[in-house]
Every structure is written in structure tokens, then in C-alpha cells.
Amino acid sequence: MAYSIQQTLITQTVRAVKDLYGADLPDSQVTLQETRKEFEGHITIVIFPVTRFSKKSPEQTGADIGDWLQANLQEIAGYNVIKGFLNISLSDEYWISLVNNSLIKPEFGRFAANGKKLMVEYSSPNTNKPLHLGHIRNNLLGFSVAEILKAYGYDVVKANLVNDRGIHICKSMLAWQLFGNGETPANTGLKGDHLVGKYYVVFDKAYKKEIEALREAGQTEEEAKKNAPLIKQAQLMLQQWEAGDDDVINLWKTMNGWVYDGFEKTYKQLGVDFDKYYYESNTYLLGKDIIQEGLTSGVFFQKEDKSVWIDLTDEGLDQKLVLRGDGTSVYITQDLGTAQLKYDEFQMDESIYVVGNEQDYHFKVLFLILKKLGKTWADGLFHLSYGMVDLPSGKMKSREGTVVDADDLMAEMVETAKERTEELGKTAGLSEDEKAALYYTIGMGALKYFLLKVDPKKRLLFDPNESVDFQGHTGPFIQYTHARIKSVLRKAEFEVTAAATIPAQLSAYEQDLIQVLSSYPQIIEAAASEFSPAQMANYVYEVAKTYNKFYHEETILKAEDQDVKTFRLHLSAVAARIIAESMGLLGIQVPERM
Template sequence: MINAIQQQLIKYTKQAVRELYHSDVPDHQITLQETRKEFEGQLTIVTFPFTRFSKKTPELTGQEIGNYLLPHIPAIASFNVIKGFLNISLSDAYWADLFTTAITKKSFGTFSPNGRKVMVEYSSPNTNKPLHLGHIRNNLLGYSVAEILKRYGYEVVKANLVNDRGIHICKSMLAWQRWGSGETPESSGLKGDHLVGKYYVLFDKAYKQEIDALRAQGMTEEEAKKQAPVIREAQQMLQQWEAGDEQVIKLWKLMNGWVYAGFEQTYGQLGVNFDKYYYESDTYLLGKDIIQEGLDKGVFFRKEDNSVWIDLKEDGLDEKLVLRGDGTSVYITQDLGTAQLKFDEFGMDESIYVVGNEQDYHFNVLFLILKKLGRSWAEGLFHLSYGMVDLPSGKMKSREGTVVDADDLMDEMTETAKKRTEELGKTEGLSDPEKAHLYHIIGMGALKYFLLKVEPKKRLLFDPNESIDFQGHTGPFIQYTHARIQSVLTKGSFSESTPLPVRDELTDSERDLIRLLGDFPAVIEASAKEFSPAQLANYCFELAKQYNKFYHEESILKAAVESIKNFRLHLSKATARIISDGMNLLGIEVPERM
């Protein structure tokens, strides 16, 4: 976001080059950046591009342009030139005015509707097992990107494509039929998704035993995997499901219902939601008409076995199967159909798929095919690819021993938050229900912040204990800072009617805090444009850190003059509001007390 002072700097720098050197410079050659911390100033103009007009050194060119800007822009207090960098210091009056006229407004950091619609598709669980740690990163990314885009002015549709059919679903169904003895979530006390996941594990155990038995009889492993009676029975169940067998579909609906109820509990605890659900059982036959269209257009070709392919070698990829020889769909078939369905239903300008980086190739192919088919909206498709999440070994054990269950992890985070908070004595004066709520929001804040502060593409190592550190680069540190500010405001008897005085002079820490607060809209814009909650997360941390510096360096409640006290209370209030606002866009709640 280019703010008013940046626009002035660009305008008068162009004017300076024109009047001093009789040349015109395009906007894109005027580089503005934040001044490096070791130098005096807040904004820096890079002068190297102007030397071809001035025929002088970068230093002398910067000095001449600085002398020109000084009388033309009243907000400039002084400047200095280091090599080819013109560092601008803005006046205290400028920063104080920015604070009183913009930052203190509740609308600061809110964008007007931009007339564009975006769909963010995330979660995409399988209905044969509970959500796990990877799903947590997926859900948090999708939810926060959607919230940031909404704040940036988009109309946002949050979508969830549920993988509720296929051989993996039939494995759980068959195992429950064989060994379930009518067990239900109610009779077992298990969440529905955990109950179904239990039978998926039982199937896998039986399947491995049958494979071993067949191999002992002389079969190859590959042949044993195909011939094991339990997998053949599951495949037969899938065929019955696709043929509309009433009993199979009844069982499928029953067990899926258990899973959906379990998912909703997990989503509720995680704090994410959806506007639209799509189900693979409704979409798996979609796309076949698109395959025929592609054949008619010559985009696809048919092989001798009747299978349909696309040749993407000229695009740096390979040949890709889009329909099997027997006419059944592959994933790309239904994804083509679902993409068309979503656009027909919502007509969005952009569509973001939040899916792990193991699917990078798949989405390259999907988007490329849609473009070759002439879908104009394909230009707005984007794969928000993210890396895996690892845990330090031995930190947590999952229910199945292979992946970390989302519910287990969230419970563990709340328990760790309780232990750490009580050790630090941060619960004085709170009732038991207030304490329980505090432990939950600290635990979830720690988990969410740790996963969101890292750029999505990066693989990350999540350490539950490290994430709950009230002094580190963590969610609880930011949450504690917010609670500290609320305490200051309460002790200072701050209210909306507290006078906001005019200030002409600021201390260094006041000025630095106002400057950082002023960056909030630009951070939201950058986070929205790059689909990166990490930028906003790290901004919230820097803001909390800057407030703590201000808190330790300046007297707030015992300021020498009442007007300075009131100004600093308003500065504290604005900081708390922007911390709360930024963290809420990440899906993180901040406490009023702790």
C-alpha cells in the first residue's frame, strides 16, 4: 500500500529529477524502502537510477534531491545520504498527526469492497479417519487466508471438499461390519471419527496378516496385495456402492454421519468454519463431459486401449491420463468437473486450493488443462502449497502411532498451557471457568501462531513446549502483551472520552511504535496479495515487542504531565486494538486478563 507520504515522495522526486536534471523518470524507477535500523530516518530513496540523468555520484545526487524535497514536503524534518541511499526523517508532527487522524480510528486497517470474489478451499478430509497435525496446518492456513482476503475487500467463500467415497472408506465400513458388533460412538464413548478410524486400523492389520499368509504360500508381495480376501471384499463393496446397493449405502451414510459429527467438534475446537461443503460422492462422476469436449477440441487424445490422455511435453511435463480405458474417472477427471461446478455456482474471480506440496504436480496439470480448454477463469486458480509439519520424536504419541491426531494435540496444548500458566502465577483472581477458557485460548494461540508464523511453503518442526513460551517468538507472548495493555488501560481509567491531546514532540519509542502501527494496512495488503498469514503473524510479534520496549522506556501512568499520560493511554489502546485485530485475522483469540 502506497500511503500519502510515499505518494508525495514519489511525486516530488520525479519533479526534482525533471527540474534539476531536465529528465523524466518513470514511477517504477523510484524505489522507496524502509530505512535500515542502523541509519537515521524512516524512509529511504535509492538514488543510483538517477545518476544517469545527473551525471554525478550517487551521494551528490542524493544530496541535491534531498535539498529539493525539504522545502516541498513539510513532513520532512531532515535527511542524510549514505552512499546511494537518501534517508528521510519525518517530523514528529507528521507521526502525531498520522496517529490522531488515522491510526486511532476503528476503521484503520479495513479496506472497502473491491468487487472481486474468491473461493478458498481447505481441509478436504477423508471420512475414514480423524483429522491429524497436517490437517491442522491446512485448516489454519485456509481459514486465515480467507479472513485476510475478506478484510482486504474480497467477497470470500470458504469451501470444503470432503473425500467421502473410495476404497479407503469401504475398508472402515467392511471392518466395522466384521468386527464392530454394532458399536457406535454412543456405546463406545468415542468421537465418531475416532471410532471409524479405529476400524480403518483394524482393516489394515487384518490386510497385512493376509498378505503375510499368502506370501508364506509362495505368492509375490504384489500379487498377495491384490489377492488378499479382505481387500477383494472391500473392492466388491465399492462396486456395490457405485451400483447403488441400498444396504451398502445405508451403512456408508451411517458411518459418514458419525465422522461428520466428529469433524464438527474438531473444527469447533480449532475455530474454523465453512460456507460451502462439496462431497466427492456427488462430484466423482463430474468431468466426463469435459473430457469429451477436450477430445472434440483436440486437446486430448485416445489411445488404443480407449484411455484418454493429454500430451504436456511441450509444457515441460509429460503425458497425463485423464480417463481410464474402461471409462472410469481418475482424480484429474473429477477435479476438472468440480472446478467447473464451483465456477458455475459462484462465478468467483479467483479460486485458491490449500493443499500440501505433495500435490504440486497435480495442480500444475489441472490448471494447465483448464487453460488449454479455454476456461478464462483458469487464470485465477492458485495452489497454496504448504510443507509438512514434523514433531520432535517422543514429544507426543498419536492414537495410531503413525500420525499425530488433531484432537490429541489440541488437548495436549491446553494441558501444557495450564501447566505453564500456573507455574508463572498468571491466573490470580480468575474463576475456574475463566481459567479453563484462558488455558484453551493460550494453548490454541500457541499452536496456531507457531504454525502460521512460518511461510506456508516451508516445512516446519513444531515443538509444543517451545510454542508456549511467554518470552519467545510465540502466540502467548503476544497474548500476554495484549493482557498487559488492558491492565494499563484499566489502571489508567481509560475510556473513549479520555482526551487525545495534540503532540508536537515525541520520544523515540513513541515514534517507533506509531510508525509500526501505521504499517498495519500495508501488512494486510501484502498478506492478502501473497496469501501469506506469516507476514501478519510476524507483524503482530514485532508490534508486541515494540510495545514492551515502549512500556519499559516510558512512564505511562506516572507521566509528568496529564496530557502525555492520556496520549500514551491512547497509544496503548490503539496497540491493543491492532494486536487483537491482527491476531483475530489469524484465528487467534487474545485475553483481556492473564
């Protein structure tokens, strides 16, 4: 549905109620929806709110308003009433005008800059191990939300807060120091993040052996965990790092450098990027000034042990520690300081944190504290919470046997795409380089689409084999539809002109295609407003599905009437453009040929 006809129908329905029944119906009470597929029509007006003015049955009220609208609006070709629903059929002239005056224009679906700045923070990896399946969903969500918001007119900053300090980092460093025998990415051929992750696992195994030995010597589980020599060495290393010990700092810089190189390769393969990096090693001391500010204003209070707290019981939460008695930070201290740092640097109107739903409580507390501190910008903070990703058991083996490695999963997706594409014989005439590029495009498109088509809040089950399917609700189906359209346009040697030709009559399939294509700006607005790539993903599937019906039911290249042929080619070109742009907002490439 296009904006213009929606607004026109709302305005004219209000006028109809005034003319017919002498009553003032508020615009907000006129509800429009797309007509259900089993009924004739394009737009449905819900009649029930009007019956209190008409004092008639819903059916009779619908007929009254339908007659009035048909008499007063040339865009309406007819109507029918099903109970309390008035189904409006729009005229061919309306649809053709929509194509010529809107859809084929280069500016269709483009939004002007809205003057607002927005930050999307995503990824936030730890530098002690590689990215995994959960990080993939995080990165894809963050990148896609940022791209959709840019399309809607925001000035967007993509940020990554890297967790590059702490005891978990020291565990990898210590294990490499003790057991590494000088291994490097260069002399092992391992990606840097995989090498460092290997030693995180080595530490864990050695630590468990020490715990078991201490338990056998008579210590409790808790005592053994605290007294194991390895954990004490790791804690000492963290203290040395915080004290600026040269040897520890140099080792930390070297191993983090390996990890960053590895991360960059993964990010490139995944197709995501960032405008700004923040590092926890630079931000972990931030926030103490804010704590003092809160103590002075009475937002925080201090206990006898000098620890600082905030009481959130009136808000249905609990008392929250914001600074330890010894003056050291907790996570919330750092997050308060980092939030202030980001705002001071970019002055953004809104800031979105893309973080899993296990942190829901943390962000509720963080945002509430900032509001209580009088930070006016805190109203623009939003936690984009998402659910975990599961795999069917046995579908993939992780390198460490616990989590699914992002690089392994992407490699398997490309390999699966290769096998499926070759089975279907879709590589005829392509060079080896073109084939490799196609397998990557399809494999990554399958992965991204499957993860993004589901509402972020929902936990999802990802099946690699199901995702690489050229039929059904998948990325490859949409990619193949785009390649099919491009093939049609190449054969016709077609280019979009300033105005499409005007056929004598439109088919139902042409009307359906125009209707779904005309929704494109609305979908961008909805996806941006709700921070939901799923809106865009499900829309582009509808475009592909509707185009395929049109393609199978209507002749395009062999249409006898030249005006009909040219009009259908224009529709095809618009469909290809909207599919490519919509998939691009999901971070998905579409092939020109398959």
C-alpha cells in the same frame, strides 16, 4: 509507513530530479524502504538509480535530493546519507497528524468491498480417519487466508471438499462389519472419527497378516496383496456401493455420520468454519461431459483402448490420462468437473486450493487443462501449496503410532498452556471457568501462531513446548502484550476520543510505535495479495515487540504532562485494536486479562 507519505516522497523525488538535473525519472525507479535500525531516520530512498542523471557520487546526489526535499516538504525534519541511501527523518508534526487523522479513526485498516468473489477450498479430509497434524496446518492456512481476503474487501466463500468414497472408506466399513461387535460412538464414548479410524487400522493389521500368510504359501508380495481375501471383500463392497446396494449404502451413511460429528467437534475446537461443503460421493461422476467437450475440440485424444489423454509435452509435462478405457473416472476427471461445478454455482473471480505440496504436479496439470479447454475463469485458479509439519521425535505419541492426531495435539497444547501459565502465576483473581478459557486461548494461540508465522511453502518443525513461551516470537507473547495494554487502559479508565492531544515533543519510541502501527493497511494488502498469513503473523509480532519497548521506556499512567499521558493512552488503544484484529485474521483469540 503510511501510504500518503510514501506516495508523496516518490512524487517529490521525481520532481527533485527534474529540478536539479533536468531529467525525467520514472516513478517505478524510486525505491523506498524502512530505514535500518542502526541508522537514524524513518524512510530510506535508494539513490543509485539517480546517479546516471546527476553525474555525481551517490553521497553528493543523496545530499542534493535531501536538501531539495527538506526545503519543499514540511513533513521532513532532517536527513542523512549513508553511501547510496538517503535516510529521511519525519517530523513530530507528521506523526501526530497521522495519529489524529488516521490511526485513531474507526475506519483505519478497513477496506471497502472490492466487488470480487473468491473461493478458498481447504481441509478436504478423508472420512476413514480423524484429522491429523497436517490437516491442522491446512485448516489454519485456509481459514486465515479467507479471513485476510475478507478484510481486504473480497466476498469470500469457504469450501470443504470431503473425500467420502473410495476403497479406503470401504476398508473401515468392512473391518467394522467383521470385527466391530456393534461398537458405536454412543456405547464406546469414542468420537465418531476416532472410532472409524480405529477400524481402518484394524483392517490394515488383518490385511498384513493375510499377505504374510499368502507369501509363506509361495505367492509374491504383489500377488499376495491382490489375492488377500480382505482386499477382495473391500473391492466388492466398493462395487456394491457404486451399484447402490441398500445395505452397503446404509452402513456407509451411518459410519460417515459418525465421522462428520467427530470432524465438527474438531473444527469447533480448532476455530474454523465453512460456508459450503462438497462431497466426493456427489461429484465423482462429474467431468465426463468436459472430457467429451475436449475430445470434440481436439484438446484430448483417444487411444485404441478407448482411454482418453491429453498431450502436455510441449509445456514440459507428459501425456496425462483423463478417462480410463472402460469409461471410469480418474482423479483429474472429477477435479475438472468439480471445478466447473463450483464456478457455475458461485461465478467467482478467483479460487484458491489449499493443498500440500505433494500435489503440485496435479494442480499444474489441472489448471493447464482447464485453460486449454478455453475456460476463461481458469486464470483465477491458484494452488496454495504448503510443506509438511514435523515434530521433534518423542515430543508426542499418536494414537495409532503413525501420525499425530489433531485432537490429541490440541489437548496437549491446552495442558501445556495450563502448566506454563500456572508456573508464571498469571491466573491470580480468575475463576476456574476463566482459567479454563484462558488455558484454551493460550494453548490454541500458541499452536496457531507457530504454524502460521512460517511461510506456507516451507516445511516446518513444530515444537509444542517452544510454542507456549511468554517471551520471544510466539503467540502467547503477543497475547500477553494485548492483556498488558488492556490492563493499562482499564486502570486509566480510558476511551478513544475523536482526536488525541498534541504533546510538545515525541520520543523515538513513540515515533517507532506510530510507524509500525501505520503499516497495518499495507500489511493486510500484502498478506491478501500473496495469500500469506505469515505476513500478518510477523507484522503483529513487530507491533507487540515495538509496544513493549515503548511501554518499558516511557511512562504512561504516571506521565506528569496530561497531554503526553492522553496521547500515549491513544497509542496504546490503537496498538491493542491492531493486535486483536491482526490475531483475529489468524484465527487467534486474545485475552483481555492475564
